[in-house]
Each structure stands twice: as structure tokens, then as C-alpha cells.
Amino acid sequence: MRYMIMMFGGIGAATQDRSAEWIAGMHELLMKLDTELKESGECVASEALADPSQAKTVRFVSGAPAPTDGPFAEVKESLAGYWIVDVDEDRALQIASRVVAYTEYPMEVRRIMDHSAQP
């Protein structure tokens, strides 16, 4: 089964007032976890997204698509990065817990839909 483990934009604001040591620790945890998941073969894909302040949203305005600055959702709800892991749900929750234990900021774990019909 594949799961997407998601981190949200609010993490930026939540960590901005932490100490340099704390931030270095978070970078280390994320890099270490990423390496572990890739080496174990559990990680299918992982990406971090550029800051939502750099995002554009294309809206349908007066009958035509129009790009506007900023994300559609509030920054704190905007996707900041994700792992796609091929594991069971327990393991996906365990991975997310390791990050949340450090950051104290929530992560979302979502099952990815199968393309094939299930028996």
C-alpha cells in the first residue's frame, strides 16, 4: 500500500523562532530519515516544495484563467513537502511520528488510490 506523508506550510512559521541548534537538529532529522527511507526501499518519492509565498494560483476570473500571487489555501495549510512510501499504515504512522515528535507540528498521512480494480 502506498501512503503520502505530508508536511504543511505552518511548519515554517512554527520553527522560525527556534534556536539555531534546534533548526540544525530538524534539518539533520529530515535528511537522515530521507536517506533511511530511500536505502530501505520504502520511499517511492519525496519532494520539498518551495515556500508558498513564491506560489501562484490560477483562478477563473471573468471567463478566463488568470494567474494570481500566493497559494490558494492559507499558508499554514499549504503543502510544504511530502514522502510517498510503500508500506503498511502502521509503518507510515510510525514514520510521521518520528518527525512530529521533534517538530511538534502535525503531519497528514493519506492512502494513495490504486489505479487497478481491487478484487
Place this chain on the structure above:
Amino acid sequence: MTGQPRIEDLLREFAPQVLGTLARRYGQFDACEDAVQEALLAAAVQWPAEGVPDRPRSWLLIVASRALVDTWRADSARRRRETMAARDRTGYAPAVGRPGAGRDDRLVLLFLCCHPALSAPSQLALTLRAVGGLTTAQIAAAFLVPEATIAKRIARAKRHIRDAGARFELPAQPERTERLGVVLHVLYLMFNEGYTTSSGPALQRPDLTTEAIRLARLLYRLLPEEPEVAGLLALMLLTDARRAARTDNDGRIVPLAEQLRDRWDSAAIAEGQAILTRTLGTGTVGPYQLQAAIAALHDEAPTAEQTDWPQILALYDVLTAVAPGPVVTLSRAVALAMVHGPAAGLAVLGTLDTDDRLAHSHRLEAVRAHLLEQTGNTVAARHSYLQAAKMTASLPEQRYLELRAARLRQPANPDDWPDQPPHTIDPGTRDEAPGHP
């Protein structure tokens, strides 16, 4: 195995020569390029198992020719061309044995792959495959994109070359000089893509820098009299020499001033300096030679404090006259700050705020942050670091900038205040890839 060139090196050496021979003999660059790729893949499978053939280049040429003929044969509408090709084969002496033929062909290939009708990513991918002899899979790995993406990009690039009516020959003057500029720029982009990757988890992808240096060396051998070719090769060597010191063991960025200089590659520095010394003064001084001269001054300084900033500033002044641009202005501001103080540098940055070309680059804010930190204005410096961190699309850069910002954080508890403002001495320069000329 010792004393024997590695199979991969042989393939990379012969790939452009074989492709050049085929393209000159049959025309149809796109079909020839596919055929050579097929021959390279066949060799990569067979040679390790069965040993390298006695005449590896002929082997590749025969296999590629066969692949080419197979393609034509499979397409019945092209039967006429097949017979023409067969006639050509009997009529021409094999180019394999002709001295010097491979040399010129590689130059023609470089010019063709860097055709101005192509987008920069297409030029890069096609050059890496057709001249560099890399497989589609290797190129895909270097750019961190799926193999199918690169395959399509290369197919599209070759279609554009065909549609543009490009022929397999060196362009005549004055177009030739102009096209050489494009070739140099493509190699420069390839190097920069490897040295300061525009995205992804790693700061550098040495395979791309290594390949760019290899191709620049080739170009320098083919055109030793062109001062900007020499300048570009020297610039790459003098910049890449710092590679091992640019990141720490955890992959974190180390700014130029804090790099352990004994980790710099002294052989590469010596080679770059020698090329530069031979070249400067022999012709028109262009942006690559100037940037190489700046890189050389950084490399020559035994410590960061001993860097000859007045000389670097003078070179940036010349560079501003020869090839003005916002990135040059930005780099010059750093040199200016080192010579005349951070306030002078900050004043120059102010002139860049309205420049749209830098509006989406984090570098302006990052340099501003460093200079503000030097003036002791930690609040504004921290704001600029955080702003730059938001703007960058490079993870290592973002982490570096977040850490710099966090170091300037004002503790919530007044008891935590240090006696002195937390202000570290920093020359304000990052070991960035050189600015675009």
C-alpha cells in the same frame, strides 16, 4: 585491468568520433545519433563480458552503421535512401583511418548540438548524449528527471535541428564566432547546473561539472587560439577546485571564507592558473577570462583575510564594462563591501531592488543579509536571511539561510543576551558559481 583505459572512457572518447563519421557520410544527424546510442549500449553490454575488440572504434562504427541500415530497412518508404547509402558506403573510403577526421567532426557536432533553434535544456541534453557519449539514463540521473523525459527532449531537439535545416558542417564566419558563444554558454550552464544545482537535495552534482570540464578541455584542444575557450576552461578548473570544501560531511554549505583551504584541489588550481597566464593578453579579454581571473585570486589567497579584494574589485569593474548585468553588479557589490565597507555594498544593492531580472532570485536578499550582518544590524539581517530562505528553490541553500537567520535570533529571555551583539565576521561572499557573463 590496470593500464587499460576503462570501457566507459573508451566509449565516451569514440562516441562523438563515430557519430561525426556517420553524420558526414549519410547526413540525417537524428537517425545517426540514434544508431550511435544503440551501438554504445551494445558495447556497454558486450565488451565487459567478451573483452574490448581490437579496433573498438571500427567495431562501434560497424554496429552503428548496421543499426542505421536496420532502421532504414524497417521503413519501406525509405528504401530509396537505403540504396543511396549503400552506394555511398562503397564509394567513400572509410573515414575511420583518415587522420584528423574525428577531431573536426567533434567540433561540428558541438556546434550542431548547441544550435540556437534549441532551448537550453535541449542543448544540454543533446550535447551530453551526442558529444559526451552519455546514455539517456545517465543524463536523466544527472538532471534528476525520468529517463523518458530526457528521451523525449532529445528526440524533440533533433527534430528542431532537422526543421531548422542545419547541415553537418561548421558555420562560416561571422556566424561561427556567434555560434561559438552559444557553445561556450551551453558548457557554462552545464557546469553551473552541476556546481550549484538549481533544485534537489544535493548542492552539487559532480558528474555534470566533470562532464562540462571534459567537454571544455576537448573544445580547448580543438580551438586553442580562442581566448574565451581557454578562459572558460580555466574558470571551470579554478572554481571546481574548491568543490570538496564547499560542503561539510553532512552535506551542509560552507561559505568561501570558512572553507578549509587545504581541501582545495591544488593541481586543478595550478592548471587553471597556467591556462589563464598563457591566455591573458593574447586576444580580446572576455567575460570568461575575467571571471577566471577573479576565481584565481580567491584560490591564490592562503587565508580568506589575505584575499586581494582591491584587485578583485578592479576586475569586476572591467567585467561590468565588458558584460554588464545584475548578477555582475551583485558580485561587484560584495567586492566593494570588502574594500570600502558593508555600507558601500548595501548602497549598490539598493540599485538592484527594482531590477526585474533579480526579482525572483534569492541571491540579492542573501547578499544583503550578509552585509547587514556585518554592519551589526542583526534585526534587518535576520529578516533578509528569512526572506532569502523563502525565495530559494535549493534545499541546501534554504537550510544554510535558515541557520544563519536562527543564529541572529533575539532570545526571548533578556538574560540570554550575550555581552556583545551576536555578530560574526563574515566577508559576505558565498562560494557561488560565477555570475552569468
